[in-house]
Amino acid sequence: MNHPDRQPWLDYVRCFSIFLVILFHTPPRLPILDDAVILNLRVPVFFCISGFLFSTERATQSVRYLLRRCRLIFVPYTVFFLFFYALWLVVGRTLVGAEEQAIPIVRPLAEFVMGNPHVVVGPFWYLACLLSMLLIYYGLSRIVPTAWMLPVCLLLAVAACFLPKVQVWNVSNALMFLPFYALGNSFRPLLAQMRFSGTASTVQLCLLAAISIAVMVAMKTLGVNDPATYNVVRIGAGLMVIPAYLCAGRWLAERYGRRRWIEVMVMGGTIYLALQNYAIGIIKIGMNHAFYAGVMDDHAWLKPVVAIVVAAAIYPAAWWLLKHAPWVLGKGCDEALK
Secondary structure, eight states: OOOTTOOHHHHHHHHHHHHHHHHHHSSSOOHIIIIIIIHHHHHHHHHHHHHHHOOHHHHHHOHHHHHHHHHHHHHHHHHHHHHHHHHIIIIIHHHHOHHHHTSOTTHHHHHHHHTOOHHHHGGGHHHHHHHHHHHHHHHHHTTSOHHHHHHHHHHHHHHHHHSOOOOGGGHHHHHHHHHHHHHHHHTHHHHHHOOOOSHHHHHHHHHHHHHHHHHHHHHHHTTOOOHHHHHHHHHHHHHHHHHHHHHHHHHHHHHHOOOHHHHHHHHTHHHHHHHHHHHHHHHHHHHHHHTOTTHHHHOTTHHHHHHHHHHHHHHHHHHHHHHHOGGGGTOOGGGSOO
């Protein structure tokens, strides 16, 4: 693999977050684990790393750079939607049953245009949200000084939690997660140098992360159902856990170095996003036939096992597409696997 400019610690962070996404979507549903812990760890970190990798300076100097970033999001969003929409039309509606057959065939197309293709490829709400976030952040960076970006984004995020939701291209979610993008972009030099530098700093960072997770667990345990309050707390908790998360990624990279399979998973992250629910569904159907209906829902220990199997099963497809068809991800030949 010929990618000398990659930063291994970022790959470790993103690889683990990809696995958490798969684990989140794997049954059974465990509210404390899924909604309080995994939800707090996976999405905020993804947006923070996206901000870390975005260069406002290059975007300001070259519209081409901005368009390329948009292409890396919109091309796979379109390609995978069209593929799975065709599959849904041919076999999906028949296999799933009467409820799926009742869905009008134009509904997925409307969801695609609105940026929330729930029926065909639900996890792609993330790509639509990321595209909106990219454009919003770029616009803000033209008028707001770098030192003020995080406070401004925090204010916008809090406002988005209480204002009516704008569902088109997940604009409300983009605003709500904007502080994580700002953290990654505005504090790139600091984040690039962060590490567990000693016992004291390690304990402090881990304690901050533990408090973050404990707060989210308490919110779920106490049954706080107000979405605005929950999301405001979630923003603060996410910002608290990210430093330890990034330091853990750097520690793993320094200890184990670059790993080919990690790089493939990270470079093919969109492929994992697109295929995971289908892979989980196939395994669930197979296990229901082999044992009994609902076997996965009755055995929580199967959740991580199935998630690992899904991650391994998607790997060959990610490797092949990256090597032979990088265009599906909006990448050029120079960004493919060598």
